[in-house]
Amino acid sequence: AQSVAQPEDQVNVAEGNPLTVKCTYSVSGNPYLFWYVQYPNRGLQFLLKYITGDNLVKGSYGFEAEFNKSQTSFHLKKPSALVSDSALYFCAVRGEGSSASKIIFGSGTRLSIRP
Amino acid sequence: NAGVTQTPKFRVLKTGQSMTLLCAQDMNHEYMYWYRQDPGMGLRLIHYSVGEGTTAKGEVPDGYNVSRLKKQNFLLGLESAAPSQTSVYFCASSFLTSDTQYFGPGTRLTVL
Numbered sequence: 001a002q003s004v005a006q007p008e009d010q011v012n013v014a015e016g017n018p019l020t021v022k023c024t025y026s027v028s029g030n031p032y033l034f035w036y037v038q039y040p041n042r043g044l045q046f047l048l049k050y051i052t053g054d055n056l057v058k059g060s061y062g063f064e065a066e067f068n069k070s071q072t073s074f075h076l077k078k079p080s081a082l083v084s085d086s087a088l089y090f091c092a093v094r095g096e097g098s099s100a101s102k103i104i105f106g107s108g109t110r111l112s113i114r115p
Numbered sequence: 116n117a118g119v120t121q122t123p124k125f126r127v128l129k130t131g132q133s134m135t136l137l138c139a140q141d142m143n144h145e146y147m148y149w150y151r152q153d154p155g156m157g158l159r160l161i162h163y164s165v166g167e168g169t170t171a172k173g174e175v176p177d178g179y180n181v182s183r184l185k186k187q188n189f190l191l192g193l194e195s196a197a198p199s200q201t202s203v204y205f206c207a208s209s210f211l212t213s214d215t216q217y218f219g220p221g222t223r224l225t226v227l
Binding site for chain 2: 009032034036041042043044045046049051090094095100101102103104105106107108
């Protein structure tokens with residue numbers, strides 16, 4: 001069955017440093033992958049997605065993600081972190097077969113950027 | 116263009132009471148979803164709909180019912196609320212499953 005894993009509950013980074021939020025996935029076919037961000041007391045907001053094409057996907061707020069098929073990973077990255085990037089980040093994958101109408105979310109990673 | 120709206124924003128129920136959460140979208144999206152968010156568990160899919168008049172079960176459907184009588188509305192019902200249903204509920208919609216999901220602001224439900 002398709003799944004997505006975020007191995008880190010929390011990531012702490014100093015402002016100005018690069019950040020990486022990790023995500024690995026498991027699907028049998030070609031994956032449709034997403035990153036969403038959730039700010040306190042808000043719904044999720046779309047950041048970026050990978051469906052096909054270039055392995056480096058650029059998204060909102062200066063974020064990008066690298067699709068790596070051999071490592072089944074889709075890590076979220078940003079060259080220089082801002083305090084305002086502090087939020088909860090979710091990786092997601094579209095289901096397959098009879099589950100193709102569903103998006104499966106990871107458990108989330110809390111990103112904390114210290115000044 | 117309001118996007119996805121949810122009513123109510125907060126609610127406190129007693130065990131055994133019933134209620135309906137309303138989700139509305141004005142983007143003409145075919146797909147609509149109800150999720151619950153609990154600490155450390157991410158988002159779990161309760162029910163979803165692939166179009167007007169259709170509904171399907173998600174990952175955690177027990178204790179909930181849904182209806183999609185109009186394309187723009189997706190209702191989530193709790194017939195007999197239980198403390199285990201204390202959670203934050205999010206509605207989302209999308210045009211296709213490969214598209215962005217747009218989320219509502221959430222409903223915080225407490226069942227005493």
